């Protein structure tokens with residue numbers, strides 16, 4: 021069997037860290053090859069080496085058997101290698117076509133021939149079933165659509181080998197299914213794919229082979245058909261991983277959070293939360309299940325004071341906190357692990373230590389008469405990063421330099437350490453690897469057992485079913501059902517999330 | 533960490549050296565002796581006590597406008613309006629200086645504080661517009677520079693004087709100038725303002741690096757969403773940052789009004805103190821100590837350059853070009869940063 025692309029014994033160093041150490045990956049023609057590893061294992065680095073963005077200290081890259089010196093992305097392009105990056109590289113106000121031809125504009129007599137390009141892009145999109153409108157502006161299309169534009173971009177430039185860097189991290193379940201269809205049609209047209217991921221289910225579903233790297237070292241390549249989720253997980257993490265979270269039954273006590281007939285509008289003034297009622301008691305985890313965009317974000321923002329409620333009330337420990345400022349809400353005992361950790365959770369340019377006191381910097385002992393006490397701040401940070409195993413060179417490192425999992429652990433340490441009566445966790449494990457997910461779930465359960473009320477919002481049904489003691493299904497701004505995790509399953513939840521009533525779902529279940 | 537700090541020192545030093553070097557090339561190209569030229573520059577800046585005094589006098593407002601721009605920059609804002617804030621500060625200082633009759637220990641601090649307040653108000657306007665309406669501070673501050681220039685001209689003519697081109701001299705009780713300093717420096721115009729400037733630099737450092745106020749201001753500058761999430765008042769912090777920045781620039785105006793000139797004249801153009809403050813802040817890497825050092829360099833260049841035409845025959849225009857070149861290389865310091873990084877990589 022010939023390989024279309026081979027990376028042999030690649031070594032790539034960054035100052036103070038070996039990101040890739042003797043890694044070999046060989047891609048067969050027409051296969052989907054998974055590149056599996058925890059966050060920070062060196063997957064993106066390896067692919068950036070292949071794409072010509074980084075230059076390896078050692079090792080060889082071969083394309084169709086011939087050694088190639090990948091000096092820059094143009095060389096990679098010329099050899100038919102295209103990359104769909106983890107963070108999209110698109111110009112928002114431009115149209116799809118303009119973005120695709122950017123840097124390779126087809127011209128006729130010195131003028132860009134947009135019409136022709138639009139036609140080509142549209143044809144390409146239709147051929148692979150991408151359903152992209154060549155004339156739409158990037159800012160008007162969904163994240164999933166933007167990703168397809170990135171795919172189109174590589175195809176337009178004649179890529180035969182496509183690298184996907186964690187493509188599913190930003191997608192909804194429905195979009196993930198569609199992406200998998202697209203990948204299959206790409207393979208059918210003779211392309212080859214490297215899929216970077218740490219989601220084991222996806223690998224089992226769609227990949228042919230899987231190369232595992234751990235802490236920068238190549239662990240090996242396995243045939244997916246001969247492997248299992250458990251094997252892949254232990255290869256990736258280096259130990260056995262428990263997928264089922266261990267917990268005892270909840271012992272709910274007094275009501276901590278009470279939301280009554282809440283109405284909230286989003287930034288476009290569209291009502292997103294429409295008369296929502298919810299209760300969370302001490303010592304229980306209530307999971308909010310729902311498709312993205314059914315009012316979850318607005319609900320959380322209203323509770324935490326980031327958004328005004330139009331109507332209704334929010335009570336914490338029996339006291340109204342409706343429309344208080346974020347600071348007042350925080351001080352009255354609410355912790356919040358925000359959905360978007362880069363936007364809300366961290367000041368990326370602050371050292372990790374200063375991020376640890378983001379809500380408490382103005383209080384003793386961190387400051388006195390408005391003068392900061394750095395010793396106290398960094399002592400606290402040292403303590404927390406040890407306790408929560410946040411991997412960072414030091415507490416003085418900027419938050420930006422940490423991997424996603426470690427950033428999230430830092431946020432969680434900060435929020436949990438304040439011992440809030442109510443802890444809101446919004447998508448707490450999004451984009452994280454199994455090791456980190458396991459850790460975070462355990463933390464949430466630990467906090468529950470200490471008698472805190474926990475509100476978990478997640479789009480991952482696995483997570484909801486696994487961690488919650490009670491599930492509230494949200495649809496169109498209302499809680500449409502309250503179910504127990506042990507009395508339901510993914511199918512039933514899926515139907516409820518799509519707006520079916522509880523009775524109907526019950527009937528469906530009975531017919532099965 | 534340490535290598536980063538070294539970089540922050542190395543880059544401006546190299547920029548200045550390259551600037552001086554290209555200035556030398558230009559002088560050579562036009563047939564002047566660069567060694568003579570720079571000797572005259574040095575002589576003109578530090579040659580005797582008079583020149584030292586004049587250099588210090590020029591450094592004083594540079595420190596303050598540099599601090600104004602640097603402070604705004606550290607909090608995520610770009611204050612192009614230091615120029616206008618200098619003008620209103622100057623005008624306010626003169627107004628207090630000529631209208632009130634008070635003992636010195638009240639009159640002088642009063643005038644200085646009112647100048648800072650005037651600058652602060654001039655910073656408050658763009659701050660408010662940015663915080664409330666999202667209007668970009670660069671546009672508003674540029675416009676306010678003109679408003680400051682022309683309205684101060686009008687006020688000098690019609691309110692602070694009787695249709696004259698300049699105001700009266702301020703009362704001695706509001707003056708920063710000192711006979712002792714003047715005697716020490718052969719009657720240069722050096723005044724006590726340098727103490728205020730250095731003190732202001734210490735305040736800036738303390739505020740930004742050591743207080744929870746600075747922590748908030750920086751946080752809002754870096755990430756408004758996270759700051760709001762953390763319970764900070766984003767709008768108030770934006771306004772506060774512009775107000776403090778404006779106050780520093782207003783103080784620079786007081787230096788000119790209460791120290792150097794003792795009055796204010798109608799002017800057809802800007803003082804350029806505010807614009808040069810941008811270069812000072814840039815060269816000083818937006819830190820307090822950096823601003824002081826950069827202000828010294830700029831002050832020395834500015835004052836020393838006056839000596840180049842007389843001593844070395846280098847025409848004024850060429851002197852301006854040389855200074856502009858230095859600023860250019862400082863401004864493009866990222867190129868130098870890049871080259872240094874490359875070299876460092878090569879070493880490995």
Ligand SMILES: Nc1ncnc2c1ncn2[C@@H]1O[C@H](COP(=O)(O)OP(=O)(O)O)[C@@H](O)[C@H]1O
Pocket residue numbers: 034035037038039057058059060061062063064065066421423
């Ligand atoms: N440009 C860089 N400079 C320094 N270190 C880097 C850089 N890029 C990645 N790293 C480090 O290399 C390691 C591997 O990172 P990465 O390849 O992004 O991991 P993955 O994609 O598997 O999550 C991490 O420890 C990361 O901090």
Ligand SMILES: [Mg+2]
Pocket residue numbers: 063064065106185186
């Ligand atoms: Mg990555």
